[in-house]
Each structure stands twice: as structure tokens, then as C-alpha cells.
Amino acid sequence: MAVVESVLARVPEPLRSVLIKHRELLKFAIVGGTTFLVDNGVWYLLKLTVLSTKPTTAKAIAIIIATIVSYILNREWSFRTRGGRERAHEAALFFLISGVAVVVNLIPLLASRYVFDLERPHVSLFVQETADFISGSVIGMLLAMVFRFWGLRKWVFPDELGRRHRDSELAGAPRA
Template sequence: MFRRLAPVTVVDSVLAWLPKPLRSVMIRHRELLKFAIVGATTFVIDNGVWFTLKFTVLETKPVTAKAIAVLIAIIVSYVLNREWSFRTRGGRERHHEAALFFLISGVGIGINVIPPYISRYVLELETPHVSLLVQETADFVSGSIIGMLLAMGFRFWGFRRWVFPDQLGTRRRELADEHD
């Protein structure tokens, strides 16, 4: 009498918005799409924390504020990537996996803060050398776009290579296929 409807996932919702040729490419790269959705979520968290700290308690230390914001976003990223993006990969003991995740992410923090450091302290794109608008635009472009993209590329590569390697995920994939 009643038909059970298949649940619509976040990825399915995102894919529905894409044109058909792009949709087929993204279906083949579903893991990358999930990683990007996690990245968009942590991007919002990162910038929310960064700007909150930068305009309040760490007003004179914008690079420190950025590092703290990235650290908080990375903690959220671990949970989301482990439980969603790379759920069919891995298979290491949790403490080993977490240590590798945070090691790769720590390098990512270093990569992420290099562009705002260069912007502020090498190019001197800070007040009084430039206007407040130029300073804030340079901070956003260097920290939230350039730094984030460089770190994201490194983290995606590192997570797939060392933290959630495919060869350890065979059993997890079999279990996931049984539940899908």
C-alpha cells in the first residue's frame, strides 16, 4: 500500500542543481564533491571565527586569529570528513587516523597562513600603509581565498593518500553498499 521512498542526500540535492554534463562528472567524483561541501561548511566557520576574533579580542593579531579560526574549522572538518566524505575509506585505528589527520591539517594551517602573512608583513597591506578597505580586502583574498585553496588542495591529497587510504577501506565500502 505504501511505498518507501529513498532518502535524498545532501549530495543528491547539490547534484540536482547542476547541468547534466557536469552532473555526470561530479557523480564520478562524488568524494571530491563531499569534500568540497565540507570545505564550504568549514569555510563559513573559519571566516566567522576569524572575523569575530580579528575585530574583537585579537584586533592587533590577525594572523593569530586566522590560525585559531583554521584550527576550529579543522576539528569540525575531521568529524565531517571521517563520518561523511571519506566514510568508505580508511580503516586505521581511530587514534592513528586522527593523529595523521591533524598532522596533515597542521601543515595545512601553515600553508593557509603564508598568504596573509605575506600580505600583511611583506607587502605591508595594512594600515597605516593602506586604507582599512584595502587591508581587509587583502586579508580576505590572501587568507580566505588563496590560503584556503592552497591548503585545501594539499589536505585533499594528504587525506586520500595517508589518512583515509583507499586500500584500507574495502570492508567499510562493502558495509556502506549494504546500507545504501
């Protein structure tokens, strides 16, 4: 039994129907949760060690690593029945959308640090780290997630291409 099916088996029926209807979104959210952990783990590892004076750079590196993980998981799991482009073209579109999402993700952190001066010595270390987490890992990530889901469904893994490939597989034609 697949991960999603085992989770859905434990969910009460009224909610289960909604989740099944939005299975792709559920998988995207699970991938997002996984990449959230990767992103924040790498960010704090870098930010608290080698890039302690460059939190935005540390966040950008963490986002890039999480984006690579995201591409693999989304391609092979969340949107596996969609798309159908040549992998290099698809990957280029994915990383283009994700590059824009990196900028979207960094805007709240940049504003927190450099517009609102929520950094030391203007505020305590606790306030700085709380502001960094809320702006970079909550607000920024939520904005980027909404943009990514929309962009990936629309341009990277469009259903029209996936439908064509599913139809050709059903007809017995080899998949390109």
C-alpha cells in the first residue's frame, strides 16, 4: 500500500473523500513538508556555523538544495501522471519556476532583516531568530508554495501533456 493510501485509510470518511479528490495537492503538501525540513535543517546548519553573518545567503543555499529534492519528489511522485515533456525541458521549467519562488521566499526575510531592522544589535538574538523563522520559513515559504503549486501545474507538469501520454499508453503506444 502506498504512503498516501495508508494515510487515507486512517482518515474519517467525510474528509477522506475531499483528500482523494485533491490527492495531487495532498502529495504536493507532503513533499512540501519534507522539503520544509530539508530547507530549515540546511538553513540553520549554515546560519549557525559557516554563514552566521550571511543569513540570507544561507537561506538561498538551503532553498536551492530543498528545490532539488522537491523536483525529484514532485516529478516521481506528486505529478507523475502529468507532464510528459522531455526531462531536460521539464527540469529547466521547474528550476525557472523555482528560481522565481526563491525570490518570493526571500522577500519577507529581506524585509524583516533590512527594512524592519529585526537583527542584532537592534533586537535581541531571540527576536532576530524568531523574526527570521516567521519571515523566512513561514510567510516566505507559504507564498513560494502557492506560487510553485500554481506554476508547476500550469507550466511544468500540465495535465494536457500527461493526459495525452496516459491515453497513448492505454492505446499501447510507447511513451516518449
